[in-house]
Amino acid sequence: MVCNRCLLVVRQTLQALNFDVKNIGLGWVEVGPEPNPDQLHAIASAFKVVGFELIDDYKTKLVEQVRNLITETVQYSDLSQLNINFSTLLTEKLQKPYPYLSNLFSEQEGNTIEHYIIQQKVEKIKELMEYGDLNLNEIALKMGYSSSAHLSAQFKKITGFSPSQYRNSKSKRKALDEL
Known part of the structure; x- marks a missing residue:
């Protein structure tokens, strides 16, 4: 789950299966009563219909937590105000050493945490460029870059376009769950 709409769909799906959703967040949910194996199968089937999967493997859950923390931090935080790096953030939130998280993520995703960030x-x-409210220097600051040149270099490395070329192109953003 990577957005608030995802949370809504998960909540509605579980409620339709007569579960009480006690608590829900990106990548996890607490329900009552505790589902039995048949109910877990029904939940997994219902989730599959709406494009989700039930994760019960510990390592897969941990990687999903890493993805969700990164997504939540990048998408919903002002990175210029965040006085912590991602390795420290992940270590503190997940209570696991960063080298372990990094190796597990790379093994499961075929990509590094840094590249995912x-x-x-x-x-x-x-998204910020499409809104048009901020210039590139302001976007760089908001996103925690040291300069707009650094932002531009990373942007071009990922998209193949400079930010100004992207603005003038017909290219579209990717859905967050496609990253």
Whole structure:
């Protein structure tokens, strides 16, 4: 789950199966009563219909938590105000050493955490450019870059376009769950 609409769909799906959703967040949910194996199968089937999957493997859950923390931080925080780096954030929130998280993420995703963070940032930059309220220097500051040149270099490395070329192109943003 990568957005508030995802949370809504998960909540509605579980409620339709007569579960009480006690607590829900990006990548996790608490329900009552505790589902039995048949109910877990029904939940998994219902989730599959709406494009989600039920994750019960510990390592897969941990990787999903890493993805969700990064997505939530990049998409919903002002990174210029965040006085912490991602390795520290992930270590503190997940209570696991960063090298372990990094190796597990790379093993499961075929990509590094750092590259995933850059992909998330690029999609947020595209969104901010489409709104047109901020210039590139302001976007760079908001996204935690040291300069607009650094932002532009990473942007071009991921998209193949400079930010100004992207603005003038017909390219579209990716859905966050496609990253």
